[in-house]
Amino acid sequence: MDLTSLNQLFTFKSIFESLEDAVICHDIDFKITDINPAAARLFGFTGEQVGKTVSGIMEKTVFEEYERLVDTVRSGAKVQGFRTVCRSITGKDLHVSITISPITDAEQKLIGISQMIRDISDEYTAEEQQATLAAIIEGSEDAIVSKTLDGFITSWNKGAQGVFGYAAPEVIGKHITILIPPDRIHEEDYIINKVRAGQKIEHYKTVRLAKDGTEIPISLTVSPIRNKQGRIIGVSKIARNITAQKLADEKQAALAAIVESSDDAIVSKTLAGIITTWNKGAENIFGYSENEAVGRHISLLIPPDRLDEEERIIGSIKRGVKIDHFQTIRISKENKEIQVSLTVSPIKNSDGIIIGASKVARDITAQREAENALKSNSQKLMILNSIGKSISEQLDVNVILQKVTDATTELTGAAFGAFFYNKTNEEGESYMLYTLSGAPREAFEKFGMPRNTAVFHTTFSGEGVVRVDDIRKDERYGKMAPHFGMPDGHLPVVSYLAVPVISSTGRVIGGLFFGHPEPGIFLQDHEDLVVGVASQAAIALDNSKLFEEVKTLSLKKDEFIALASHELKTPLTSMSGFLQVLQKTASDGMNKVFLDKAIKQVDKLNILINDLFDISKVQAGKLQFNFERLDLGALIGDICETFEQTVPGHNYIYVREGDLVLQGDKMRMEQVITNLIGNAVKYAPHSRDINITAVNHNHEIIISVIDYGAGIPAAEQAHIFSQFYRVREKDRNISGLGLGLYITKEIIERHGGRIWVESEPGKGAAFKFAVPVCNTHINI
Amino acid sequence: MSKKLVYVLEDDADISEVVSYILSEEGYEVNGCPTVAAFNHMISQRLPDIAILDIMLPDGNGLDICRQLRMDERTSVINIIMMSANTTKNEIMGSGCGAEFIAKPFNIDHFVARVNQYA
The missing domain is CATH 3.30.450.20 (PAS domain)
Incomplete structure (x- = not known):
């Protein structure tokens, strides 16, 4: 190894050991070859893990995931920034980002794997929070808007769209004043100034404009947005649409107001x-x-x-x-x-x-009272109706006035009521008390009749109704000596009502007076009722007066007829007497014939006068009867004999059968039979036979008088028993007043009997009557 | 046998005359008078057997005279016949003065028969 390589190695070694990220290296068999101090720091690994397999330091599921990642790297791909979750030495789940790199030798042969694990928990949390916030903001129904301090909108959530109607692209970059009604522009300065000062505005109730121009009541919460350095760089604004709440508030307030009012x-x-x-x-x-x-x-x-x-x-x-x-x-x-x-x-x-x-x-007390008032009004109407009916049926003044006084006293609720006639005594002072209700007559008699004072004058002059709540305070009251008001012992009148009773001719007949010891008793209703009754009473009194007048006239007529009848009969009596005296002494011949005729005419005249007199008695109900045992059979026989002598030229064929005795008035029955036979003679002058039959049938005596003359048409038959009625066709030639059958009918009926006619025109007429034998039906 | 005395109280002179004539012919002594006062005077002088009384009189009523005669023991035996144009027999019966009745005008035969019943 050359020096450069050696230096390089140390450099790498130094980097490896000073890396913030954890680095774990292993060979292709997952045997750990190296662990850096960061790994020790994060996961608590020490040198002891070197030489062991990776699966020893990973949970099974994590290792399986890691194996797949390593397979990816083996296939030549890279794994960089793979995010997962590891458990730290402290037992805390760490969000990590893993980058896996192959380790190759000089021949590029894979000899191992390095995995670099970066703790991204802080970063992850921030991201997560932001996502959450974004979700909240997006999901909020409130409008959440941010803007710069200059007022330009920088963000606009769905809620803002819902409240104001604008979509985010429409408003972002626009000035916030598009939402503010012109008359509220000043609010923005106020809000911004507060926010600039670092203050928050909460639940500021105002109104903003929606896209469609409608005003929306909102509740605003405005906060400053600060950058990491704490400098205020913008404004966040949450606007809640409070339309519904406002409505609910208003509704509740309205309800409360309704309840309260x-x-x-x-x-x-x-x-x-x-x-x-x-x-x-x-x-x-x-x-x-x-x-x-x-x-x-x-x-x-x-x-x-x-x-x-x-x-x-x-x-x-x-x-x-x-x-x-x-x-x-x-x-x-x-x-x-x-x-x-x-x-x-x-x-x-x-x-x-x-x-x-x-x-x-x-x-509902008032309602009940109204119902009761209605009920009492309908009762009053019924009383009125019954008064109207009963007084209109009455012709007796006393009864009418008493009824009217009683009823009106009851209707008005007066303590006492009275009717005074509009008649003053000779001195022109007092009125005549007629009827009283609610107080004894002595109550007035003690101090005489009411006097012609100012109070009474109004009523009796017909000036109108006097209704006073307290008569003692009336200016008309107390003007007359000697009492100057009510005399001692007078009925205690405070409430006063007086209604004149005025006849149809305008004459004041009298007055109805009502009194009550308490003030204010008589109301308009009472006055109206009494005025109504008074007018009915006036009519009834007028009728009564007319009736009295008619009665008087009728009586006068009866008197006149009686007098006339008497005066007519007086000369008739002497005339008849002298004629009869002459008749008795006259020798046969012309003189005697004339005398007979004169006497017959005098008799006729007498019958006519009797009929007139009878009719007036029938109408007056004064036709008198003297019932006695009467042999009707014998009476008819006598009458027939008389007719044979006085009216010759007819065969009076009389057939009788059975007991014909009854209770009857001989004179009246004679009148009946004479009338019926006389009619037969009169109306059937050419009927030779006149049949008279009398039979006792079923406790009735039935008499028939039958002629064979012209008869009576059916239409006329019903009328022939009426007063003054005569069968027309014959009227002209036959004398008579048409009273005979009317009086006959009256006499028969007063005997408890009945009379009728059977006739066939051209064949004659049969007049029949039936009277009971026993006298129980007799109308005396 | 002396003649029966009949008083006729009747204000109508003609009726009085014809009645007097008829009764005189029948053999009665007849005295007529037109007023209650005159009648009472005659009664006080002499009592008749029969009194024929009209009812409607200028100074009184025949029915009252009838009652008056019936009530006085001295005059109660007088036979009385009422005679009237208007008052019917029924009313005379009803007045309870126990008199005969003759309606005006009358049939002479009936009239005489009535008077003769007291002869």
Whole structure:
């Protein structure tokens, strides 16, 4: 070996021993030939390992990997910077980089292997951290952006793209101000200045612009970026999109505001019933403040007799069932009962477990009152309706006024009510009390009738309704001597209501007056009701007055007819008397014939006058009857005889059968039979035979009077028993007032019987009536 | 046998005349008067056997006279016949003064028969 080679060898030796990297050399049989101090340092190898095989110092799996690497080198390839993990002497896994080189002799024959192992743990950790950070940055939903101190964007993560809409290539190199709304540009100076000063900005809430121009609420965290020397070289910026959070915050704030501003009581409680929240509405409704209520048991609000309701409510809530619009009663702090409608819902935690109940209580006292008011209004309407009906059916003034006074007193809630007629006494002072309700008549009599004072005048002059909350404070009150107000002992009137009752002609009939000892009792509603009733009453009173007038007129008419009948009969009586006297003495001949005719006409005249008089009695219900045992059969026989004598020219064929005795008025029955036979004679002058039959059939006596004249058309038959009715075709030639059958019908009916006609036009007519034998049906 | 005395209280002179004539012909002594006052005066002077009374009179009512005569023991035996144009027999029966009744105008035969029942 020459000197140069020897020097070279020492040089290599020195390098080998001073290398930072561990070097292990072995021959082709893996027998270790050399180990440098670094190897000893890293792996704890000593000289003792020299001469042993590499497999002795490596774990089996590592050695197998190493054998494959050596095979690669043997095949002539190089292994450089192969990264793997080795265990150090301290037992620590070291990240290493291995370079394996062949050792050849002068003939280039492989005689061994050198492996150089470099500890790259530090380097590896840095890389790993950077990769992790990169992954985090890329995976973050927050926008993570870095920029230079001048504000130019240097990095832009996926999150930034998500938040602002720009892709990294679009913004890198651009100035950060593209994200800042013009009115917030100043923020950038502030941020940069802080960062330059080495300070960090955390959770700075601001607004930035997205690519599409929308403003995005963000929370910014800005940090300085320093180089290894600690010099600040840039800025990292994390922007979190807080739109959702902002919305949630706003929503929560809105909910809170709603809860707080709700008129309903909104309360939450635990399943054990302990109140946990209490809003303003609850405070207003129940009177307890939040401080007073929270922490107390809900039974605070529940009336003792309704405590079981809470168990049922909680039972339902525990099953997750909501309670809707449960109407009940709760108690306020002032111990006042409150009508509430409850809606109770379960409160669940984030795991879905029911932990309490929220309770919305609506105060429905007012609603209930409104319902009650409605109910009472409909009752009032019913009263009004019934008053209207009952007074319109009434014609008796006393009854009408009493009903009206009673009903209006009830409707207005007055302590007492009265109707006064608009009539003053001779001195023109007092009004006439007519009806009273709610107070005895003596209450007025003690001090006489109300006087023509300013208070009353308004009503009786028809000026309108007077409704005063406190009459004592009214300017019209107390102006009149001697009392100057209510006399002592007067009904205690404070609330006062007076409504004039005005007839359709505008005349003030009177006034309805109401009083109550407390002020402010009468409301517009009451006034309206009374005005309504008063107008109905006025109509009823008008009707009553008309009825009275008609009644009076009718009475006058009856009186007149009675008088007229009397006055007509007086000359008729003397005339008839003188004629009969003459008749008795006259010799046969012309004189006697004329006298007979004159007497017959006088009789006719008498019948007409009697009919007129009877009809007025029938209408007045004053037709009197004298019932006695009456042999109707014999009566008819007598009448037939009379007709044979007085109206000759007809065959009056009378057939009777059975017992014909009944209870009857002889004179009236005579009138009936005479009328029927007379009609037959009158309306069938050419009918020779007139058949009269009387039979007792089934406890009724049935009388028929049959003629063979023109008969009566079917259409006329229904009318012939009406007043003043006459079968038209014949009217012109036949005298009579058309009253006979009407009176006949009345007489028969008053005997409990019935009358009818059977007729076939052209063949004649049969008038028949039936009257019961026994008198139980008689209408006296 | 002396003639039966009949008083006729009737304000209509013609009726009074015809009634008096008829009854005189029948053999009665007839005294007519037109007013209650005159009738009462006649009663106080002499009692009739029969009194025929109109009802509607200028100074009273025949039914009242009838009741008055019935109530006085002295006059209660007088036979009374009411005579009227308007009042029916039923009303006379109803008034309970136990009188006969003749409606105006009357049939002379019926009238005489009524009076003769008391002769």
